[in-house]
Amino acid sequence: MSNIHVTTTVNGDVMEFLCEPDESLMDALRDRLSLTGVKEGCGSGDCGACSVTVDGRLVCSCLVLAAEAEGCKITTVEGLAKGDKLHPLQQKFLEHAALQCGICTPGFLVASKALLDRNPNPTEHEIRYWLAGNLCRCTGYDKIVRAVVDAAAELRRTA
Amino acid sequence: MRFAAPATVEEAVRLLGAEPGHAKVLAGGSDLIVQMKTGRVEPDLIVDIKRISAMRTITAEAGGFRIGACVPCLAMEENASLKATWPGLVEAARLIGSTQIQGRATLVGNLCNGSPAADGVPALVAANAKVRIVGAKGTREVDVLDVPTGPGKNSLARDEIVESIHLPARSAHSGDCYLRHTPRTEMDIAVVSAGVFVTVDGAGTITHARVSLGAVAPKVLLVEACSKAIVGTKLDAKALGALAAAASAACKPIDDKRGTVEYRTKVAGVLARRAAETAYARAKGAK
Ligand code: FES
Ligand code: FES
Numbered sequence: 183m184s185n186i187h188v189t190t191t192v193n194g195d196v197m198e199f200l201c202e203p204d205e206s207l208m209d210a211l212r213d214r215l216s217l218t219g220v221k222e223g224c225g226s227g228d229c230g231a232c233s234v235t236v237d238g239r240l241v242c243s244c245l246v247l248a249a250e251a252e253g254c255k256i257t258t259v260e261g262l263a264k265g266d267k268l269h270p271l272q273q274k275f276l277e278h279a280a281l282q283c284g285i286c287t288p289g290f291l292v293a294s295k296a297l298l299d300r301n302p303n304p305t306e307h308e309i310r311y312w313l314a315g316n317l318c319r320c321t322g323y324d325k326i327v328r329a330v331v332d333a334a335a336e337l338r339r340t341a
Numbered sequence: 342m343r344f345a346a347p348a349t350v351e352e353a354v355r356l357l358g359a360e361p362g363h364a365k366v367l368a369g370g371s372d373l374i375v376q377m378k379t380g381r382v383e384p385d386l387i388v389d390i391k392r393i394s395a396m397r398t399i400t401a402e403a404g405g406f407r408i409g410a411c412v413p414c415l416a417m418e419e420n421a422s423l424k425a426t427w428p429g430l431v432e433a434a435r436l437i438g439s440t441q442i443q444g445r446a447t448l449v450g451n452l453c454n455g456s457p458a459a460d461g462v463p464a465l466v467a468a469n470a471k472v473r474i475v476g477a478k479g480t481r482e483v484d485v486l487d488v489p490t491g492p493g494k495n496s497l498a499r500d501e502i503v504e505s506i507h508l509p510a511r512s513a514h515s516g517d518c519y520l521r522h523t524p525r526t527e528m529d530i531a532v533v534s535a536g537v538f539v540t541v542d543g544a545g546t547i548t549h550a551r552v553s554l555g556a557v558a559p560k561v562l563l564v565e566a567c568s569k570a571i572v573g574t575k576l577d578a579k580a581l582g583a584l585a586a587a588a589s590a591a592c593k594p595i596d597d598k599r600g601t602v603e604y605r606t607k608v609a610g611v612l613a614r615r616a617a618e619t620a621y622a623r624a625k626g627a628k
Contacts, residue, residue, distance in 0.1 A: 184343075186344060203342045203343055203344040203387065204342050204344075204377060204387075206374070225378060226375050226378060226379075227371055227374075227375060227438065227439075227441070227442055228528075230439060230441055233441055239413065239415070239444040239445070240440055240441050240444045241441050241444045241445045242371075242439075242441045242442070242445075244374075245370055245371050245374045245375065245441075245442075245445060246370060246374075246445065247344065247367070247370065247374065247387070247389075249344045249346070249389070250346070250367075250370070250389055250391065252346070293440065293441070296440075297440075311440075311527060312440050313440075314439055314440070314526075314527035314528050315438065315439020315440055315441045315442065315527075315528060316439075
């Protein structure tokens with residue numbers, strides 16, 4: 183297999199890497215660009231732990247080939263905080279104890295941000311449906327949903 | 342394995358035709374990449390068609406809509422005009438997997454993948470959608486119904502690509518609906534599904550109907566007997582009963598862990614009836 187050269191913008195920075203044709207974007211982000219906030223839960227599109235946005239759209243990076251990312255703009259959980267200042271979603275996840283082991287958390291944060299970018303005032307129902315593709319085996323989801331509701335309110339206040 | 346991302350459909354067709362090994366078209370990838378991971382398919386060449394700009398848009402055409410093969414399911418809902426005209430189809434697209442999957446997966450992929458339980462397909466069949474297929478020998482338009490041929494199979498030649506779907510112009514007093522039954526409300530595969538499209542006249546009598554069923558046969562079914570049961574009626578209890586009976590009679594389901602033959606057959610009638618009620622209300626102007 184010959185390697186493919188890919189240029190992308192990740193969290194605002196232009197990045198280049200070489201990847202194999204069948205390599206997933208998830209693996210390239212983790213292993214080539216050391217963005218290990220992208221987690222692998224299942225590798226088959228079922229758990230959402232690998233969630234990133236590609237050109238503004240929420241996707242499972244395990245179901246995108248790295249080669250498909252040529253020229254695309256990617257955001258991972260590493261792009262959420264501004265320097266030392268956590269994104270309101272991250273802050274509210276901490277305050278509400280919306281994580282235990284934490285492996286699902288980056289995916290929930292990226293997916294929740296994609297929701298709030300689209301709908302700043304979602305109902306609990308809308309949050310639960312939007313996040314149905316993010317699985318958590320620890321928290322029982324309630325704290326996550328409360329954190330998202332609270333972060334949305336905070337973002338509306340400061341907008 | 343090699344990866345190609347051509348900028349034109351002609352180049353994509355040429356690449357597929359020239360490949361001596363196994364070539365696969367990549368649109369959203371939510372089926373293909375899983376199949377590659379599990380080893381079910383081992384392509385020598387992947388042709389990513391998302392760089393073909395004409396295949397990424399939804400456009401008005403001939404009073405209807407043309408939806409490019411690479412339009413992700415979520416983008417259908419973002420098109421206000423498409424959503425207002427074909428709410429049942431848009432709802433079907435929003436049932437395919439998670440939000441993440443809908444950001445990538447396409448209706449054309451859903452069709453070509455050939456799953457008997459595909460959520461997008463009964464809604465497309467009810468809508469009487471056509472697909473445009475481009476190949477080395479030229480372009481052809483076929484009914485959606487003729488694309489899948491059985492589980493995991495479709496009627497495309499190896500150098501052919503579905504370029505787009507066309508939804509026809511529909512008269513003002515029309516409505517569609519798609520319903521599926523799953524044990525969970527999200528992230529699940531249809532045990533049975535039904536798509537209904539109806540047109541009514543000024544008095545509320547159904548003048549035209551198309552009823553389709555999913556997951557009850559090797560491929561999607563268009564059930565003429567269901568249309569007959571409701572055309573000429575105002576969808577009264579008798580018509581609904583006849584519709585449900587016709588839907589159940591058309592089923593040839595399998596027995597598996599998700600549903601028995603008896604269960605699927607019964608639920609097909611229930612879903613056809615409920616979908617018809619919603620499609621009818623929409624045709625009469627309900628939102
Ligand atoms: S690792 Fe991608 S969805 Fe689970
Ligand atoms: S916190 Fe452990 S899986 Fe969600």
